[in-house]
Amino acid sequence: MQFLAGDIGGTNGHVALMRVADDGRGELETLAYRVFPCAAFPSLAELLRTFIDAELRASVSHCVLACAGQVMGDEVVNDNLAWPVRPDVLRAALGLSEVVLLNDFEALAHAIDGPLSASGRHLCGPSRRGPGASLVVGPGTGLGAAAHVPGAPDAVVLTTEAGQMDFAPHSLREREVLAWLAPGGGYVPVETIVSGPGLLTVYEALCALDGKAPTLTTPKAVTAAAATGGDRHAVEAVELFCAALGSFTGNLAMTYMPTGGIFLAGGFLSSIFDLLKRSAFEERFLHGRSVQTLLAQVPVWVTEHGCHGVQGAARWYVRHHAPMGITSPEGAAA
Template sequence: MNAATGHLDRPGSIPATLFLAADVGGTYARVGLVQVSKDDGHQVELLAYRKLACADFPGLAELLQSFVASDVRTTVRHCVLACAGQLVGDEVLNDNSAWPIHLAQVRKAMALDEVAFLNDLEALGYALDDGSAQGTRRLCGPDIRPDGSILVIGPGTGLGAAVRWPGTSGGRVLTTEAGQMDYAPHSVREREVLAHLAPNGGYVAYERIVSGPGLLALYAVLCTLRGETPRLGTPEAVTAAASACSDAQAVEAVEIFCASLGSFTGSLAMAFVTVGSVYLAGGFLYSMFALLERSAFEERFLHGRSVRALLSRVPVWVTEHGRKGVLGAARWYLRRGVPGVARYASAAG
């Protein structure tokens, strides 16, 4: 281990056939016990899996310990974590995390030899390399899966994005913090919302609008602008009311959310010249698929002028989150010998 960089000095194969893989979001953590396939040493098998609410545990180590106590009947000394945010030193920086995450603390509390880290959307990028259609629905664009770069976007507790370029051994995934880019309003109403969120001007990130909490914030702002008191308290309640057309502010909030997601997605597809597919990932989006279908998402995604011809060739899919993040993290860990990709907490802590 190189103490200065935290990277593995001699990348190679996983030193154990069993390891933990966790996909840790702001609300839920999905944890699996993974085994390197006995039939194919390049594949992974999920032996146990649980979805746990982060709020039920005082920290990540306690959450992982609970999974080990209930589902793991053998010693596991290696773990890979897919978390929203980026690793700076030993700490995962993320405004939406349920608790501070320090890799050395997790390693010590779990008595692990090694803890590896990658971004959660990066893990999803590696999970989509098999082209599986399970839990995936086409939102717009042609009903094909063209070869080429793939864009993965995940609105949840926050907003993440990653890009996967094809290549040997599953290609390469680039993580981003695109959700932290400045929100760009498109309509007069969106400018009113932005002015309410930042009455003195300044920075408003896309994830303040395009996320679960963002949808709820949109609803509250629209109620305020109409002089009404918000009566819905969760993003799920807002989407349910919008589906039933039982609350005008909920309907408008979902319309702005979907349209803004379309603009954000189209802008990233242009920035990275996405010629493969776009995947919108997460159970939150999957549950509101019908609302997305009849929204302005596609029109805003396509933008205008000459770029419309490019983006109209790109299929956009909505895919369930499920176990994809855990499997993607495990696949990345298995392939971690790619130079410049692996990031680790050393055994010295």
């Protein structure tokens, strides 16, 4: 039986037609895969319809979608999605009998058992994974994270809304940026700074603090200017972003002690890998004092997001939620 699997973020929607291979091992097969810009579609149903019309030769009735945000009842709660996501609307619009939702970083964490763990570039720490928990962390349109705890017969995945934690400044410059963001005090989530839009916000804040008019208007423009060194505020913004990401990731590591590795996911980080490697990320990740000995045992990689969210959603579905007729990778009915 074939089924649809998707990874729907704030910027792009990754959609695939999947099935479990009839090879005796139950490996997942990707029959078709496309990436769509979410802003080009008036609804998620239209995005999925475009994929279905282009790629399907036979009808499908089951769909699993990993979405940015948390599933609350029959909808996804997240401010970064382009439109509301409701399974009942999708079922009616597309003639599906089942639409199942899960968190996008929950899906990425399930992909750690697949090709995700072998696809990254080493950033810091040991070069090999240990036996403990793993984390997947990703700044994109927002900031997501999930934990993967190995176990038998299946790993346990813990979802989080870590990107909504309060931002804690480390340097005096970060305190100035925080004061610019919230001059009257109050709550500022980490993803306001540690995300793609957050990088642009940091750049604008630094310009304002120095009495300069910003000339760059997109996160991509900021990273490009930082790479060439052509704009000192862009350089500083990327440095502050990378340092803040290090502190945030180190805080999560102190919570889970993920000796199985941390995977920083997303095309955004992959595009600035050299800048990240030269930044204060590792210094801020290690934090200092006695905890540094513990955090030094945690390997960190940067990996492309790519199709891993789709693969993770499909792996979760066939193991835990698939109807009769779709067989799990272990060969048992899911």
